[in-house]
Amino acid sequence: MSAERLARAYLLRVAEPPAPAVVAFVARHGPVESAELIRRGDVPDAVAQETTARRELDLAREDLAWAAREGYRLVTPEDDEWPAWPLLCLDVATGRGVRDVAAPLALWVRGAARLDEAATDAVAIVGARAATEYGEHTAADLAYTLAHEQTAVFSGAAYGIDGAAHRGALSAGGVTVAVLGCALDAGYPAGHVGLLNRVAAGGAVVSEYPPGTPPARHRFLVRNRLIAALTAGTVVVEAGRRSGARNTAATAGALGKVVMAVPGPVGSAASVGCHQLIRDAHATLVASASDVLDTVGRLGTSRPEGAGRPRRRTDGLGPQALRVHEALGERRGKSPEGIATESGVPLARVRALLPELELAGLSERCESGWRRSRSGADPESGQTGIRAGQDGSPGLMRVRTDG
Template sequence: MFGRDENVVPLDADRRRLAWVYLSRVVQGPCPALSALIEQVGVVEAARAVRECALPESLRRPTEKRRETDCAQADLDLVTHLGGRVITPDDPEWPAWRLLALSRLDPGRDADAAPPLVLWARGPLSLLEATEQAIAVVGARCSSGYGERVTGEIVGDLVDRHWTIVSGAAFGIDGTAHRTALACGGTTVAVLACGVDRPYPAQHDRLLSEIADTGLVISEYPPASPAHKHHFLARNRLVAALADGVLVVEAGLRSGARNTVKWARRLGRPALAVPGPVTAASSVGCHRMIREGEALLVTKAEEVLAEAGPLRLPLPTPTPLTPEESTIYEALPKSGSHQPTDLATRTGLPLPTIRATLPALELAGLIACDSSGWHRIEGDPR
């Protein structure tokens, strides 16, 4: 994961910014191999290696199409002209902790398992502050009156509690979530699968302008980049990563919302779904995710926050484990992994206690999380 480098001197800041922007244009989206190279040699040296094609085999094909196109300064000038900016891992508003989990996923399992190189943004708010407590709300593009009503009620209540609403600005539930947040005077963040200068869908031009006036419109794709099908699947990981949990209101059997739920589960975020009428095709995906344990059933904002709200247990100290910590540690396998719901069944402890205690044990260096759940780390549990 790229973290903010406090030792970057002002004279190097422009070089680093241009390097980030150049690489963003070259790969246009997540590229685990490039992320690994930057982690090893730094962004300026990685940009030089890409320009000169002094690269390992894994990076030659992803960079060959655009490595000779260096329009970094033109991209910066364009986004500035639009009243926007680029946010890099060197900037104070970079949401490092939100994006940390993306760098810990296995790129062999998920080709898009990498943090964004940069985020292009339009809007007056700090991305770090805007996503300090946030819920992602996604769902069917062909939403029903029922789905839009439920979305409005839940989002309105979340905004009243000062939660930011993150979504993808699509038709249907996404648009309803954004509009409700705006109408209630709340904060909303739209994550696009194209450049921030290209409203998508085009009919949401006015909506995106309103979001940019008071909230944020962001994308990992450079200005003027069109939306492609695979961009939406990659975009979904950012929707999940920038929020404390993902709420699905209406989803068909093949809904893209299920892909966002997949990312939420991989990133350790709660996945939540609202049930609908059993006869409604627009809720079949929600019912399937609930039935198969991919998402928890919720019906109101209080239930959303019970799962995705802030943890209330204190951080661990170098003292013996508490009874709850010891019980959860002993229930974790030495091989394989368990989800929080499995641990709640095994230990008899409430699920909120499980969710609060797992990060504390991880910070103590006793357990770790992978794509399938939580597991022990070999060592003395104190």
């Protein structure tokens, strides 16, 4: 039981996520020293505010013993299994001032699947609990085909669309991951205890919350950032006018991820939120699993094992991402339409790839549209480390040195 591991388990007990000040503190001081300073109360105000209420609650050994007993595990940034690359978008968004999207300090995981592998090119399928038969059928159908195509399906284990998505992926024998807004042992939702057992058998059930944490409305919203971050794109299957699924979609958009929505009959209240997302929030309409795969593409979320550091900033981009990058001007911005025309890449893909390239430090928005990033080095210059130049914080550097 390493010191880092104990420190991370302690931090998960102490800081209710999202805890941006604690995350930044740990990035600066490391988990062991951070935990010690927090325990003593020897911390800046912002960190104190996130930790004072529970800092004396040191159950790290008990929590780790509980996990060992149950066959669960704590996955930390120090582990190979940590999905560092997908979660990077949370650090980037926090750095940009997006609120409430701080990275997790560690994750409690139950299940057979490695989290970093599951999160490679994964897709989230989410939607309303008050789903229709049409919505559940569509969610299960999409999940089945995606899982069959080796794409892991992430969702939130709720009744309705979420459950149908998990079931569809399971029926294809594929990997599905449930991210919870409560502890792994909360037994919630009660009607999905059996489903979560089956999800864990070949996939994973994931939570930031230490054992005993009950579900709460704010925890579902906080959890949504993990579903969005761990996947290349989020599909909303059914959503009413005020569905929480729209929150996941908004978070995915804020993280630069692809947001997709499934249309339905215009008279169906359960599709109103999806139609609003497509009409007003620029979500891409998807009517099939191949629409989903076309839309998310294959950019940037995974890297081949042992490939070493890239030699050019554009190494590791897929063919369409390369074409989009090449179509970007050095100075004048171009509209997505102009880039689509020049690159020959469909507009929906261009719209999906531009924010991904931005996250990778390869594109930026300007007044007149999108152009190549000026802060980065010459793409032909043989600079090492695609994203190392984009943010010098240890937290971000770590991502590129762990693999």
